[in-house]
Amino acid sequence: MSEWNQSSVNEVPSRGSESQKADETFAMGIALPDGQIPVYDHDETFHEKPENQWLEMWRSLRANRAALVSLVFVLALVVIAVIGPYITPYNPIETEMSNALKPPSAEHWFGTDQLGMDIFSRVIAGTRVSLTVGLLAVSIALTTGIVLGAIAGYAGGWVDTVIMRVMDMMLAIPSILLAITLMAALGKGIDKAVIAIGLVSIPEYARIVRGNILSIKENDYIAAAHVVGLSDARIIFRHVLPNALSVIIVRATLGISSAILDTAALGFLGLGVQPPQPEWGDMLGRARGFIFQAPHTLLYPGMAITATVLAFNLLGDGLRDALDPRARIK
Amino acid sequence: MTEPLISLRNVSKHFTMDRDLLGRTTSVLKAVDDLSLDIYPGETFGLVGESGCGKTTVGKLLVDLYEPTAGEIVYNGVDLAKVSAKERRRYCRDIQLIFQDPYASLNPRMTVGDIIAEPIRVNRLQPVEKIDDRVGYLLNAVGLSANYRNRFPHEFSGGQRQRVGIARALAMEPKLIVCDEPVSALDVSIQAQVLNLLDDLSEEFGLTYLFIAHGLNVVKHISDRVGVMYLGKLVEVAPKRELYRNPLHPYTKALLSAIPVTNPALRTKRILLEGDVTSPIDPKPGCRFAGRCYAKGECVGCACDDEMPPLVEVSPGHFVACYLHPGAR
Secondary structure: OOOOOHHHHHOOOOOOHHHHHHHHHOOOOOOOOOOOOOOOOOOOOOOOOOOOHHHHHHHHHHHOHHHHHHHHHHHHHHHHHHHHHHHOOOOOOOOOHHHOOOOOOOOOOOOEOOOOOEHHHHHHHHHHHHHHHHHHHHHHHHHHHHHHHHHHHHHOHHHHHHHHHHHHHHHHOOHHHHHHHHHHHHOOOHHHHHHHHHHHOHHHHHHHHHHHHHHHHOOHHHHHHHHOOOOHHHHHHHHHHHHHHHHHHHHHHHHHHHHHHHHHHHHHOOOOOOOOOOOHHHHHHHHHHHOOOOOHHHHHHHHHHHHHHHHHHHHHHHHHHHHOOOOOOO | OOOOOEEEEEEEEEEEEEEOOOOOEEEEEEEEEEEEEEEOOOOEEEEEOOOOOOHHHHHHHHOOOOOOOEEEEEEOOEEOOOOOHHHHHHHHHOEEEEOOOOOOOOOOOOOHHHHHHHHHHHOOOOOHHHHHHHHHHHHHHOOOOHHHHHOOHHHOOHHHHHHHHHHHHHHOOOOEEEEEOOOOOOOHHHHHHHHHHHHHHHHHHOOEEEEEEOOHHHHHHHOOEEEEEEOOEEEEEEEHHHHHHOOOOHHHHHHHHOOOOOOHHHOOOOOOOOOOOOOOEOOOOOOOOHHHOOOHHHOOOOOOOOOOOOOEEEEOOEEEOOOOOOOOO
16 A cells, blocks of 8 residues: 555555455545444534424524514504504595695695595505405416426426417516506406406416426435335425425515515506595695605505515515525524 | 346336437437346445436336336336335335436525425325324424424525525335436535435344445445446446445456546556447447457457447356456356
8 A cells, every 4th residue: 555645644454355456446535434424423413402493494584684574564554454444544546625735734644636535534444455455366376377387397298388378378478568458358357357467477477487397396305205115296395396495486476575565556547546546656646746746645555565566575585595505594 | 136226127217319200200319228226125336327328218217207218117016007006006106216417406486395295195194193293203304403394495505505405305115216316416525424424224224225426436336236337228236345346347347447536556557438428319239438449459259339238247246248368158
């Protein structure tokens, strides 16, 4: 054996003397420390108690201040959406023309609009519409999108081609334009707005899910799952979807905000909620002529939209980090 | 001679690369081409060859991740292509795979305990109340603490992950484990540990290995017999000592000369192969190695460029596919 081989210091007599000669001729460059496999049985740095995954996720989310504030804000919005209509200081659809376009004051915190309706009450009451539309539209888009995307990603071949080309056709038309077209066919009304917004955002989800499934499918751990005899259904639900889940959740959270924006846009165009029902986008649309005389009529509904969209976006970002075990803040 | 545990008989795996307008195949990648191989119970068969020679495809054929284009895979006397899908799944439980990349082979969202317990649970290999003990036992068997069960794969080093992968394979109580370059992604010092672990486990669990590697040096330590592959074909098969002492195929000689020798007095001239590896896509007829063979001139009147030489037994247990050796012509 060579003396100058740096690893020979650790060398243990070669295993099996029968292969000694061959060993010398073609000695490996590496030393094999026989029977020196370390067993870390009393390593104190490792927790012995089972860690709850959800607990760890929550801990990570809590450490992210922006996400935490957003979560509190979103929860507050949900509470307002539920009890809002019962706590408004004024009836949100009661007009009082003598009091129109009044700036914010002690009686009317956010002022009054062009018809003398209390803007604070209308913003509060509008929360329910925005959140409901956001959640429902995303649910429609998400469930359809996951199913279509998963089928396309798994099946591949012509099924994939057909589904994705249809999605491409929908994506080729700007979503708000497509939504307006659908509304023209379906008629006005908030329920139709939900369907229209839900339908036009299907392709986004289908594409994201399909792309994720395609990349996850190629991983060795999916091959390993096949080798240990797992069924396709189990592989999909235990190995593929959980790995796509964080992307889907983040996308859905961000999707709520864009659905709220779309609702506002449809409302602004007079296609969503019909007056005098309060809705943020509709309020903006109807007050836009008064932007110079009474900017508060646009400011508060606008702020409500901005804050809600921002909160959902930040929450989505925080969830993405919290759901990824590798990116968790410790 | 004992019966082989598993045999590949004239197995081919071709991938279609291109089709013409009518859907007819115009271009084929012959990853494995007419390959026959027997693996006997209890042995470790080393399969070597350079990247792209089809050795991983052989492994994937054995664990039923690929279906052979032609030929049959016989396990314990049963032709796996002829039995029902359900039966095939039962046989394939006995054949497990250890992956090359320990970073891609473990689901990042499952704890290592779940990763190891899942095969046991799904295949009902242990009563439910004993699964936990079994997982702990397996973790210990691969040199990890049972306390690691609640950790996620990303919390481990490459070597530790590879041990988890080994534990998952062992959980299936396999007879044959296909080790697909299990150490080539690891540090040299860790390679030795994992090789020794595999060696110990083969005795403890009575395992047979198909050990795939791209160099002869790693295979040498663990194998009983070695097969050398070149572009989808086996070019030489021999017991380990015989192969290392008396390599017959020019390609094997070149591979052996590439192993670093620590003793300068024992160094021999390195055989450098010229040219690139021939593409396995639409290979030309003739010996696959002919384009790079430095010994072709020695073989006067050989059909190197016309026909692939058959794999013939030149001495007991030593097979070679080269016209330089009598019996092939």
